Amino acid sequence: MTSPAKEIADYLDTQITGLTSGVNLFVGSEPNTPADVVTVYDSGGFAPDQTMDGSYFINRPTVQVRVRNASFTTGRSQAETIRDTLRQVVRQTLGSDYYGIFLISDIVHLGKITTNAELAHVWTLNFQLIKED
Amino acid sequence: MAVTGMMLIGDEKLAARLQVLDKEMTQKTAEALRNAGGEIIRVAIPKTPIATGELRARSFNEGPLQEGDKHVQVVGFEKHAGNWDKDNAYAVSVHENLEAHHNVGEAKFLEHGVQDAESYLLKYLAKEMKL
Numbered sequence: 294m295t296s297p298a299k300e301i302a303d304y305l306d307t308q309i310t311g312l313t314s315g316v317n318l319f320v321g322s323e324p325n326t327p328a329d330v331v332t333v334y335d336s337g338g339f340a341p342d343q344t345m346d347g348s349y350f351i352n353r354p355t356v357q358v359r360v361r362n363a364s365f366t367t368g369r370s371q372a373e374t375i376r377d378t379l380r381q382v383v384r385q386t387l388g389s390d391y392y393g394i395f396l397i398s399d400i401v402h403l404g405k406i407t408t409n410a411e412l413a414h415v416w417t418l419n420f421q422l423i424k425e426d
Numbered sequence: 427m428a429v430t431g432m433m434l435i436g437d438e439k440l441a442a443r444l445q446v447l448d449k450e451m452t453q454k455t456a457e458a459l460r461n462a463g464g465e466i467i468r469v470a471i472p473k474t475p476i477a478t479g480e481l482r483a484r485s486f487n488e489g490p491l492q493e494g495d496k497h498v499q500v501v502g503f504e505k506h507a508g509n510w511d512k513d514n515a516y517a518v519s520v521h522e523n524l525e526a527h528h529n530v531g532e533a534k535f536l537e538h539g540v541q542d543a544e545s546y547l548l549k550y551l552a553k554e555m556k557l
Contacts, residue, residue: 334524336524337534338541339541357522397537401518403519
């Protein structure tokens with residue numbers, strides 16, 4: 294099983310100080326607590342490109358990164374750090390071999406939601422990944 | 427004998443013909459882009475969640491807007507949402523919430539519409555513009 298969201302979350306864990314898988318960094322499901330979390334989702338993607346003989350595929354999945362934080366300033370800053378970290382990926386192995394990661398929409402603020410802990414701001418970022426099969 | 431210049435016989439006719447072709451191509455490009463935008467909305471609508479049906483009715487397909495050589499067709503939902511009261515606009519929230527359960531439709535309804543239509547729309551646009 295190769296989930297792009299899992300590979301991206303693992304990469305963020307290694308690259309961004311303060312993000313730790315299972316503590317405040319999750320894949321596929323956002324917990325109610327703590328309020329300040331980052332969750333990465335597989336969100337579909339474009340059909341793969343393939344060679345004429347079908348022997349080689351370039352996959353183009355998409356992932357969404359959702360940032361939730363009680364502090365607008367901290368959350369926004371964290372979203373920017375994630376954006377800047379992922380868009381620097383060119384020809385790197387993050388579990389799978391990635392050719393590049395591209396923003397398909399910039400940071401969107403979705404407003405405030407109520408968690409079990411407190412009111413928190415939510416942002417989303419969407420990325421297209423270009424990766425080998 | 428050295429050649430110092432060249433005159434193309436009929437160059438005025440050629441220029442006029444090129445202007446006609448340019449106009450025809452612009453019209454054809456505009457029509458193709460409008461059709462492509464309409465196709466994206468057609469594919470996206472069945473994917474759009476229904477609570478009251480209001481969201482589906484808020485789709486739009488506008489353009490093409492022309493800036494120099496660039497033609498831009500804009501498709502989306504809630505075109506004037508920026509001027510609405512905050513609570514009246516919800517297309518972005520519904521589109522981006524991947525954990526919401528919808529009995530009909532799905533999150534990313536517009537994005538998935540673009541993804542589904544991408545392959546044949548690129549071929550269609552190339553054919554219409556004779557690329």
